[in-house]
Amino acid sequence: xxxxxxxxxxxxxxxxxxxxxxxxxxxxxxxxxxxxxxxxxxxxxxxxxxxxxxxxxxxxxxxxxxxxxxxxxxxxxxxxxxxxxxxxxxxxxxxxxxxxxxxxxxxxxxxxxxxxxxxxxxxxxxxxxxxxxxxxxxxxxxxxxx
Amino acid sequence: xxxxxxxxxxxxxxxxxxxxxxxxxxxxxxxxxxxxxxxxxxxxxxxxxxxxxxxxxxxxxxxxxxxxxxxxxxxxxxxxxxxxxxxxxxxxxxxxxxxxxxxxxxxxxxxxxxxxxxxxxxxxxxxxxxxxxxxxxxxxxxxxxx
Numbered sequence: 001x002x003x004x005x006x007x008x009x010x011x012x013x014x015x016x017x018x019x020x021x022x023x024x025x026x027x028x029x030x031x032x033x034x035x036x037x038x039x040x041x042x043x044x045x046x047x048x049x050x051x052x053x054x055x056x057x058x059x060x061x062x063x064x065x066x067x068x069x070x071x072x073x074x075x076x077x078x079x080x081x082x083x084x085x086x087x088x089x090x091x092x093x094x095x096x097x098x099x100x101x102x103x104x105x106x107x108x109x110x111x112x113x114x115x116x117x118x119x120x121x122x123x124x125x126x127x128x129x130x131x132x133x134x135x136x137x138x139x140x141x142x143x144x145x146x
Numbered sequence: 147x148x149x150x151x152x153x154x155x156x157x158x159x160x161x162x163x164x165x166x167x168x169x170x171x172x173x174x175x176x177x178x179x180x181x182x183x184x185x186x187x188x189x190x191x192x193x194x195x196x197x198x199x200x201x202x203x204x205x206x207x208x209x210x211x212x213x214x215x216x217x218x219x220x221x222x223x224x225x226x227x228x229x230x231x232x233x234x235x236x237x238x239x240x241x242x243x244x245x246x247x248x249x250x251x252x253x254x255x256x257x258x259x260x261x262x263x264x265x266x267x268x269x270x271x272x273x274x275x276x277x278x279x280x281x282x283x284x285x286x287x288x289x290x291x292x
Contacts, residue, residue, distance in 0.1 A: 141248060141249045142250070
């Protein structure tokens with residue numbers, strides 16, 4: 001079953017602030033002062049890391065029981081490196097993340113072996129992870145000028 | 147200048163809800179009822195589309211003037227298709243976005259030629275776009291079990 005997801009993003013009046021919305025929920029984004037923003041919201045690359053962690057955590061919640069695992073609590077920390085000389089157009093380096101690393105925390109009495117197998121399942125199931133870990137085309141559908 | 151970005155994600159008590167935070171800002175995520183959630187926040191794949199639109203919009207705001215362009219307003223709509231049979235583990239299909247498409251709206255007196263050139267610049271500069279449009283490694287740094 002193919003579902004088409006959507007978002008809309010508009011400019012806000014202040015500095016670099018923008019607001020995206022999807023499914024009637026809003027997400028404001030900004031940049032830190034060091035990059036010309038006013039630091040009143042997370043940046044888009046931080047939102048990407050939040051989406052990735054959120055996706056892994058939802059897979060855990062959705063599948064732990066079905067896999068016979070009793071997991072009392074779960075959290076995940078993401079980190080990823082960006083050479084800002086790319087975004088700042090100072091040098092011709094990669095604009096986005098070079099790599100992303102995660103540390104998962106499980107509160108559970110299950111064995112390490114079972115948890116490690118479940119982590120492989122999480123990696124293999126997470127739609128945001130698959131989108132980042134694969135080259136996904138971003139196509140220019142239309143440019144409207146008024 | 148390499149900057150390491152971070153996010154932390156924790157499980158919330160209700161249904162599939164999770165909360166990510168980055169740079170002290172929070173983003174709650176959920177799933178629609180059709181996928182077992184309570185539909186009280188956007189989903190991680192929607193957050194990814196929001197991050198992509200937000201990143202393009204911030205590049206527009208950050209660079210329009212420097213490129214000699216007078217852009218009164220800008221917005222962008224994103225859409226992308228996911229075969230949910232992947233996330234639901236019904237069939238072995240791609241878990242994430244098959245492709246992503248965008249429609250940009252410019253309010254400006256600049257020529258279409260100039261705007262189309264600027265759109266190429268936006269695509270080439272956007273860190274979130276580069277992360278999605280390239281295969282980025284997601285590495286398991288550590289699994290902590292308590």
